[in-house]
Amino acid sequence: xxxxxxxxxxxxxxxxxxxxxxxxxxxxxxxxxxxxxxxxxxxxxxxxxxxxxxxxxxxxxxxxxxxxxxxxxxxxxxxxxxxxxxxxxxxxxxxxxxxxxxxxxxxxxxxxxxxxxxxxxxxxxxxxxxxxxxxxxxxxxxxxxxxxxxxxxxxxxxxxxxxxxxxxxxxxxxxxxxxxxxxxxxxxxxxxxxxxxxxxxxxxxxxxxxxxxxxxxxxxxxxxxxxxxxxxxxxxxxxxxxxxxxxxxxxxxxxxxxxxxxxxxxxxxxxxxxxxxxxxxxxxxxxxxxxxxxxxxxxxxxxxxxxxxxxxxxxxxxxxxxxxxxxxxxxxxxxxxxxxxxxxxxxxxxxxxxxxxxxxxxxxxxxxxxxxxxxxxxxxxxxxxxxxxxxxxxxxxxxxxxxxxxxxxxxxxxxxxxxxxxxxx
Numbered sequence: 001x002x003x004x005x006x007x008x009x010x011x012x013x014x015x016x017x018x019x020x021x022x023x024x025x026x027x028x029x030x031x032x033x034x035x036x037x038x039x040x041x042x043x044x045x046x047x048x049x050x051x052x053x054x055x056x057x058x059x060x061x062x063x064x065x066x067x068x069x070x071x072x073x074x075x076x077x078x079x080x081x082x083x084x085x086x087x088x089x090x091x092x093x094x095x096x097x098x099x100x101x102x103x104x105x106x107x108x109x110x111x112x113x114x115x116x117x118x119x120x121x122x123x124x125x126x127x128x129x130x131x132x133x134x135x136x137x138x139x140x141x142x143x144x145x146x147x148x149x150x151x152x153x154x155x156x157x158x159x160x161x162x163x164x165x166x167x168x169x170x171x172x173x174x175x176x177x178x179x180x181x182x183x184x185x186x187x188x189x190x191x192x193x194x195x196x197x198x199x200x201x202x203x204x205x206x207x208x209x210x211x212x213x214x215x216x217x218x219x220x221x222x223x224x225x226x227x228x229x230x231x232x233x234x235x236x237x238x239x240x241x242x243x244x245x246x247x248x249x250x251x252x253x254x255x256x257x258x259x260x261x262x263x264x265x266x267x268x269x270x271x272x273x274x275x276x277x278x279x280x281x282x283x284x285x286x287x288x289x290x291x292x293x294x295x296x297x298x299x300x301x302x303x304x305x306x307x308x309x310x311x312x313x314x315x316x317x318x319x320x321x322x323x324x325x326x327x328x329x330x331x332x333x334x335x336x337x338x339x340x341x342x343x344x345x346x347x348x349x350x351x352x353x354x355x356x357x358x359x360x361x362x363x364x365x366x367x368x369x370x371x372x373x374x375x376x377x378x379x380x381x382x383x384x385x386x387x388x389x390x391x392x393x394x395x396x397x398x399x400x401x402x403x404x405x406x407x408x409x410x411x412x413x414x415x416x417x418x419x420x421x422x423x424x425x
Contacts, residue, residue: 010116010124020328022314026109028155029129029308036148038105038131043087045111049077055086055292057263059203066114080113084130085264085289085305086296092134093298103135109310121280121312132305134293139237142268142288142304143244149272149284149306150250156313158274161320162283164251165271167258168238169206170230172266172291178229179205185223192219209257212279225256237267264289268304276319277312284308329381330360332420335373338390342367345388348398348413355417359424361386377403384423386416 007013014022030040049069056063068080081087088106092098097106109129116122131148133141146164153159169175186193186201186208193201193208197216200207209220230238245252260269269287286306293301336345342365349363362380364373370387377385387399387408398416401408411419 008124010118012123012125017328018314022310025156025310025314025317026129029152030107030109032148032151032155033107033131036105036144038107041088041091041106041108043081043084043091043108043110045081045113046078047081047087047090049079051086051090051296052079052082055089055262055264055296056083057204060261060263061204061207062114062261064203066116068113068115082112082114083262084108084110084112084128084307085132085262085292088130088132088305089292089296089298089303093293093296098134098293098298098301103133105131105133107131119280121277121309121315123311127310128307129310130305130307132303134301134303136304137290137302139240139244139268142241143248145286145304145306146245146250146252146270147248152308153272156317158316158320161276161316162272162274163253165255165258165273166242166252167226167255167269168230168234168267169226169259169265169269169287170234170267174229174231174234175206175226175266178224178226181224181229182206182208189219192216204263206259207261209259210261220257226259227256234267241268260285260287264292264295266290270306274316276316280312282309283312283316329383330362331382331424332359332361332384332386333373333377333380333382334361334363334386334388335370335377336364336388337368337370337373338388338393341388341390341393344393348386348388351413352417352420356420356424359420384420 049067052067053063058064062082067082069077072078088108089098092104092106097104107130109127111125111127113125115124118124131145133145150159153162170178182205183201186205190198190201193216194213197208197211197213208216211217242252258269258271265287267288267290270285271282272284273281274283275281284306286304288302288304290302291300293299293303334345334349336342346363349361352359352361362382364376368376374385382403385401385403387401392398392410396413397410398413399408399410400416400419
């Protein structure tokens, strides 16, 4: 017996029922982005490995342990993208989109890849919807991006299940001074750290701040506070952001230990979190990265972005709403029985589709009796059946039957489009 081949661990199929729900969510999210002036950019799944090493940081967990990197047939080092911001910046530089004082608002959607231990809400292939803004320096664009996310949650009906956490991590210079103070503190308590955080202390010490280890979190109560190391510009920017959010009556919590895991962030960092998904509670996250464009070879360009974890968003909507599904059904099913009827049925179906492109019409294929075809119509969830037999075809007629009430009538084929248009409203 031939061994069955299964999907790679941590990379999941999305079956039609689930895919329909995903499409529904994605359409709502992208419509909001379009209304705010964002334009879609489509990015390759594979990039040069050097892009992520330079952008994300060589000592981050993503680059050091989680990337799917390999050498191709040409000897080039390439990587399945672990996130979208670096790719978006690379594309913006390469194609001349990012010039000083020219604003760009871009969005993208697609799969990302990280070799992590798979669990609910954390997969090796996961999906993100990202939004990036280039060319805006002040806190107002930070606030508008947050307002956009608030609108997302309102439309999706999950506002009460998410909360916003904010922090400012200042400039690179601010963090360098804080880095030294934090390492000094951690070194004094190194014996209290677990192996993972002991490693982070020497490679990326600020990541210790968002550890999930409860004992270390208690220890960090006495650690230096990043806010004390911010310069006037960073402090003024963060105060300005908070003022705009207060005026918009958007609730938030300042989390002094929120740092994010990527080296390119500066100033504002943000996370939308929920308590409905266990440890994988971050739904949407991002922040400013004002030096990344220059770091990757472009002109100095202020920037901010964020991304939604679509897998977790779907899980959250399913958790808070048991009816969170999209019904997979067709509007009408065309039943065709009789000798040499199939061709006439298919031509009629195409004529109807030409006139009513939004009508979900399925034509029976593969033959079968009236009973069998009506059974197929029921399984498709069709509201109506259009019946074409030999007598109807000869008379240029068609029967329309309401599959809920059982009522039916015979119409001329030229009149069926008008009747279906009325039914669709």
